[in-house]
Amino acid sequence: xxxxxxxxxxxxxxxxxxxxxxxxxxxxxxxxxxxxxxxxxxxxxxxxxxxxxxxxxxxxxxxxxxxxxxxxxxxxxxxxxxxxxxxxxxxxxxxxxxxxxxx
Numbered sequence: 484x485x486x487x488x489x490x491x492x493x494x495x496x497x498x499x500x501x502x503x504x505x506x507x508x509x510x511x512x513x514x515x516x517x518x519x520x521x522x523x524x525x526x527x528x529x530x531x532x533x534x535x536x537x538x539x540x541x542x543x544x545x546x547x548x549x550x551x552x553x554x555x556x557x558x559x560x561x562x563x564x565x566x567x568x569x570x571x572x573x574x575x576x577x578x579x580x581x582x583x584x585x586x
Contacts, residue, residue: 511530512541513531523546523547523548524551525543
């Protein structure tokens with residue numbers, strides 16, 4: 484006997500997400516810069532090359548304060564799950580970089 488499909492909870496939306504091959508490959512980032520105004524948060528994901536010290540913004544996300552807070556909670560939840568499974572993430576001695584130089 485075949486199982487019946489489970490109906491989504493009331494008020495939920497089923498979302499289909501598409502991703503192209505280039506985006507699916509992702510890019511490596513090792514630094515992030517975050518800025519905000521009253522109405523939006525801007526998150527720049529950056530690749531910092533060690534020699535010479537040069538930072539390149541790989542992608543920028545601009546979102547609302549509500550979505551930024553949802554992202555924060557999602558990151559906190561996932562980091563907690565990661566550390567429960569693999570152990571505490573040691574931040575070590577993070578390098579300090581002065582404010583960004585704009586070219």
